[in-house]
Amino acid sequence: MRRILISGASVAGPALAHWLHRYGFEVTVVERAPAPRGGGYAVDFRGASLEVLRRMGVLDELRAVETGMGETRYVDAAGRRIASMPAVAFSGELEVLRGDLVEVLHRRTAGVVEHLFGDSVTGLTEDADGVRVTFENAAPRTFDLVVGADGLHSNVRGLVFGPEREHVHELGFYASVFTTANHLGLDRTGVFHNSPGRIAGLYSARHNTEAKAVFYFAADPLTYDRGDVARQRELVAEAFAGQGWEVPRLLAAMADAPDFYFDSVSQVRMASSTRGRVALVGDAGYCASPLSGMGTSLALVGAYVLEGELAAAGGDHRVAFPEYERRLRDFALRCRRQAVDSARWFVPRTRAGLWLRDLNYRMMTVLPTGGLVARMALKVANAITLEDYRGAAVVQP
Template structure:
């Protein structure tokens, strides 16, 4: 098989996993990441089903298992904080759950010797031609690559440049939320609590660090517009959504204002009629995000990376045949996961909302 120069945008999960598999097949891989360094944030991620095969193929299954959060379950509460039920650990933690920072650290370590990483930069333009793709960057000098792969999340730069505006692909699921950590004043020990009141939800859990409480404050929204606002506007929206709530809400809103690790995101899915365009393809959330509510994002990223690498190898470097086979193999799996994501969003208070900016899922 011909050795190819491959550029991957995104150094979270799908990007490094694909980079390692392509490097093993003899390709020259470069990963560009907008963040100045490896990201050390994000909730825990979980693995289900065939994702374990990919971890094993990457040679990291035992190391990943060593970081198991060993969650014990989630207690359901009513508006006053009284217990109404219990969810098993697998509802949120899957078959295995680890802190995301540990997974990204492991993936970066196993790829750092054979894969070139460029942090603090991003793709500026993509110009396809007969033999490859000419790429300009925000900082680095222009280069040519045989293939460009977008593994850069729901708001993918590669997808925007090669496939069209975000509004054509991103579907809002009717909920947004703030996340941060604070002192574990509830004394939770590898457990979570979930309180849903109307169109809001408070999810609290402690895993890994017994002194820290991870907080998620979710509420119904008509669009993902808040994702593009500054922290002040996002926090104002959270305070408005939880105004008048009792139980832990007042204390959590105060902690939110002081949190150094505050982040905000809306639950969105990505729907495209196809995941490739010439020599440019998408993997993971960039091409077919199922939303965090699906519980399948990490597994989907790993399986997508493996499928794409295998199909490129099977096609002997014929990217057109490989991209078509990759999509044919993975799309039924993605469709099921996206259905799960939409159904599960209701548990966190999401209402029935139209797709953002009129975007609709592809048939």
């Protein structure tokens, strides 16, 4: 059992490729985009995911690009401060931009494992000897295993486990993030402005030379084409029309954003994320949503457990897949629960809820509760025991 196809080269895909290659598997990665996709928000690590990064040997590279963010301010429509939250509450033990993480992870596997960029799987047929895979561009091939690491709207999940509507559950919010100018001159800090059911924010990035604009809004399910970026921009603009603070300026900047990201805030809930010779990892199999603050951590830990169990089982998926699912189930569940809890705090839907949230934040400003928030986050981040798979047998060619 040696040849593995991974669909998706973002976070879970390259992390898994790195480990599987190290354990002697022959890995091919197929990615729909023409190159690794940058962009996105800042992602933070603590607990188990930080340990996975350490075991991967990428901590130094990531420390070199960490954001080093300070406090986050909440302001009213006129820009007056309501409350401030210390960095310890939100930025974990290490925080980097998602695009930088993707770059570091990709460097680990570039030139070492085969990459098929600008391509996508069109069909998967499993028999006793393997999985026959057809592609949009590449010639058909047979692999021993196929892993879908292709995100919330996973292509592999759709082909093997059925339509998205059976597995993807919207939490009632939409999110948008893009890079823009740091026109407020923010110095390693972020500013957020809420109104009921909405939050808009700006935080500095890359040593304050640029900034990330962030929007979340509550809405009933929206119908739009995921390829239609112009319509997605309109949806954000419509949701924030008439809002105060810097919102009009940020909406104007959205038109030129090089890396506009928009998606529903959704979770993937499946009874099982493996079937036969196919497994799902990261958002594809158990997306907790950005509101969990754990999406990227979960993807990294999931990749670590999947590769470890495969290596420990000498590549036998019949042994490895059930163990992978068993070890990850509770951790993924806790991450999903955290998203539902934090939605109430991050984007209160009512004026009364917002008032209560602000009151709590003000109390946190005067009382030393930042450490308590950090400890609560660490509890979820550490809700899995990482096995040490270093002794696992390397799969022989």
